[in-house]
Amino acid sequence: MVKLVVKNLVEKDKFEEYTRLFKELAEETRKEIGCIKYELYQDDEDSRILTMIEEWENKEVLEIHKNTEHFTRIVPILGQLRTKLIDRNLYNKIV
Amino acid sequence: MVKLVVKNLVEKDKFEEYTRLFKELAEETRKEIGCIKYELYQDDEDSRILTMIEEWENKEVLEIHKNTEHFTRIVPILGQLRTKLIDRNLYNKIV
Numbered sequence: 436m437v438k439l440v441v442k443n444l445v446e447k448d449k450f451e452e453y454t455r456l457f458k459e460l461a462e463e464t465r466k467e468i469g470c471i472k473y474e475l476y477q478d479d480e481d482s483r484i485l486t487m488i489e490e491w492e493n494k495e496v497l498e499i500h501k502n503t504e505h506f507t508r509i510v511p512i513l514g515q516l517r518t519k520l521i522d523r524n525l526y527n528k529i530v
Numbered sequence: 531m532v533k534l535v536v537k538n539l540v541e542k543d544k545f546e547e548y549t550r551l552f553k554e555l556a557e558e559t560r561k562e563i564g565c566i567k568y569e570l571y572q573d574d575e576d577s578r579i580l581t582m583i584e585e586w587e588n589k590e591v592l593e594i595h596k597n598t599e600h601f602t603r604i605v606p607i608l609g610q611l612r613t614k615l616i617d618r619n620l621y622n623k624i625v
Contacts, residue, residue: 438571438583440535442619458625476533476621479589486621488533488583494574522617524537526571526581530553 436471436528437497439489442521446483449516453485456509456516463505469496484521494525531566531623532592534584537616541578544611548580551604551611558600564591579616589620 445453457475464473471490478484491497500506514520540548552570559568566585573579586592595601609615 437574440581440583454624461625474623475625477624479532479620479622484619485624486535486619488535488621524579524581525574526583527574528569529549529572529580530556530570 437491437494438526438528439487439491439497439524440526441487441489441523443485443487443513443517444483444519444521445485445517449518450482450485453513453516456513457487460505460509460513463503464500467496467500467503469493470500483518485517497525532586532589533621533623534582534586534592534619535621536582536584536618538580538582538608538612539578539614539616540580540612544613545577545580548608548611551608552582555600555604555608558598559595562591562595562598564588565595578613580612592620 454475461473464470469492471492473489476486476488478486549570556568556570559565564587566587568584571581571583573581
């Protein structure tokens, strides 16, 4: 199992469109084989920080995800809506 | 439900002791009321990055956790073993 944590800075005026598009992306993604979790979180102190926390059975299904219609259509738009990519980490579980 | 993501830089020579102590901490923590997940992850590209990803029913049970015997005994030692706290985010789920 792998976890992908993608931390974004999204300004207030982009928040609604960003979350609307993410909902659409999540709806399709959660149907994919190997997708365990695909969620969006907001930082408790800074509401501009929106972090995707994804859980996948393995790296291979995550790669397949990156070639799906919904990913290639929506993720670039999300990229334009955010002010900055703060951090992106792909993780393997240890404990 | 809240998620706490704590990203640490831990040098190679401290890795074994850090993970051993985290296992002990996790074993006790997972028994706590309201603890949904309490896990340690390693970055796929930089093995020195060890990130705690915790899931709690709410902020209140997380506060209680911080006063437990195992937290107050072990977490300060983990703090000394790490080279740096890279990031710490408490998150609320949106999607």
